[in-house]
Amino acid sequence: xxxxxxxxxxxxxxxxxxxxxxxxxxxxxxxxxxxxxxxxxxxxxxxxxxxxxxxxxxxxxxxxxxxxxxxxxxxxxxxxxxxxxxxxxxxxxxxxxxxxxxxxxxxxxxxxxxxxxxxxxxxxxxxxxxxxxxxxxxxxxxxxxxxxxxxxxxxxxxxxxxxxxxxxxxxxxxxxxxxx
Amino acid sequence: xxxxxxxxxxxxxxxxxxxxxxxxxxxxxxxxxxxxxxxxxxxxxxxxxxxxxxxxxxxxxxxxxxxxxxxxxxxxxxxxxxxxxxxxxxxxxxxxxxxxxxxxxxxxxxxxxxxxxxxxxxxxxxxxxxxxxxxxxxxxxxxxxxxxxxxxxxxxxxxxxxxxxxxxxxxxxxxxxxxx
Numbered sequence: 043x044x045x046x047x048x049x050x051x052x053x054x055x056x057x058x059x060x061x062x063x064x065x066x067x068x069x070x071x072x073x074x075x076x077x078x079x080x081x082x083x084x085x086x087x088x089x090x091x092x093x094x095x096x097x098x099x100x101x102x103x104x105x106x107x108x109x110x111x112x113x114x115x116x117x118x119x120x121x122x123x124x125x126x127x128x129x130x131x132x133x134x135x136x137x138x139x140x141x142x143x144x145x146x147x148x149x150x151x152x153x154x155x156x157x158x159x160x161x162x163x164x165x166x167x168x169x170x171x172x173x174x175x176x177x178x179x180x181x182x183x184x185x186x187x188x189x190x191x192x193x194x195x196x197x198x199x200x201x202x203x204x205x206x207x208x209x210x211x212x213x214x215x216x217x218x219x220x221x222x
Numbered sequence: 223x224x225x226x227x228x229x230x231x232x233x234x235x236x237x238x239x240x241x242x243x244x245x246x247x248x249x250x251x252x253x254x255x256x257x258x259x260x261x262x263x264x265x266x267x268x269x270x271x272x273x274x275x276x277x278x279x280x281x282x283x284x285x286x287x288x289x290x291x292x293x294x295x296x297x298x299x300x301x302x303x304x305x306x307x308x309x310x311x312x313x314x315x316x317x318x319x320x321x322x323x324x325x326x327x328x329x330x331x332x333x334x335x336x337x338x339x340x341x342x343x344x345x346x347x348x349x350x351x352x353x354x355x356x357x358x359x360x361x362x363x364x365x366x367x368x369x370x371x372x373x374x375x376x377x378x379x380x381x382x383x384x385x386x387x388x389x390x391x392x393x394x395x396x397x398x399x400x401x402x
Contacts (some may be wrong), residue, residue, distance in 0.1 A: 216393035
């Protein structure tokens with residue numbers, strides 16, 4: 043749908059980084075006036091809602107420089123160029139948790155910050171985890187620790203803001219509605 | 223919590239815009255190596271899960287330049303400098319929907335994209351809406367249209383990706399668990 047479409051008059055490219063790009067678009071508004079839009083380009087990401095045999099949720103704790111604190115999140119990671127989201131999801135699960143799976147169910151996808159970024163997150167579910175025989179190394183600048191927690195404990199951590207991000211907040215509600 | 227803390231060695235300020243700022247931090251990793259973090263600074267935002275007397279959910283349709291499409295979202299907006307989130311929530315509700323309320327319940331807060339941005343969204347709920355006598359003008363570069371839809375219809379629009387953002391996805395699950 044293109045309702046209230048804003049046509050691009052000009053694009054100023056500001057930054058081209060490892061993860062994100064920044065550009066400022068000059069646009070024509072529906073009333074004919076002009077404005078500027080600050081836009082972040084992101085490769086997209088996956089997140090995995092993973093339940094163990096014991097019905098615990100798999101989390102990873104990670105320091106988030108943007109927040110200057112470490113939080114517990116469901117396993118997640120950026121799409122590599124041209125990689126299918128399901129392939130990314132399996133890889134990130136393996137790298138971050140030591141589990142693998144052959145059963146990933148696509149739950150939904152959503153844009154995290156449509157006001158300024160095009161980051162799209164594909165959310166997967168699995169309750170069919172197999173433990174890897176050997177650890178698989180992840181990104182060399184990524185330090186994570188795995189936790190396996192029941193839903194009630196995770197909800198308590200969300201109240202304490204130790205869990206504090208949108209995809210994980212979504213995951214907890216998803217599991218609640220799923221009744222697991 | 224500061225587990226796996228990444229200490230800042232240097233901050234390079236790249237961009238200072240109307241909405242976002244971009245900086246690249248050089249950091250020391252837990253293993254002593256260094257890396258760079260591309261970080262977006264955002265003022266934070268509010269979102270409002272609003273139910274009408276008829277038990278419909280209030281949405282606004284808006285063109286999102288970052289996505290190059292218009293989507294339906296729950297009413298939302300950025301925090302103004304020094305403004306309390308609840309004040310922002312009431313103002314955005316009034317500007318975008320023509321409703322007001324004296325009863326906003328804080329549901330939760332979450333970071334939308336902790337991997338690269340510090341945008342924190344405060345999510346409010348209200349089912350006590352009053353219609354404003356007169357429309358209140360919103361931002362002059364913002365064009366929105368209001369919809370009032372039952373949960374089942376909203377879930378269908380989510381499958382069609384006409385609803386396609388994290389806070390609204392969260393809102394639909396929230397209403398489902400609330401049983402309204």
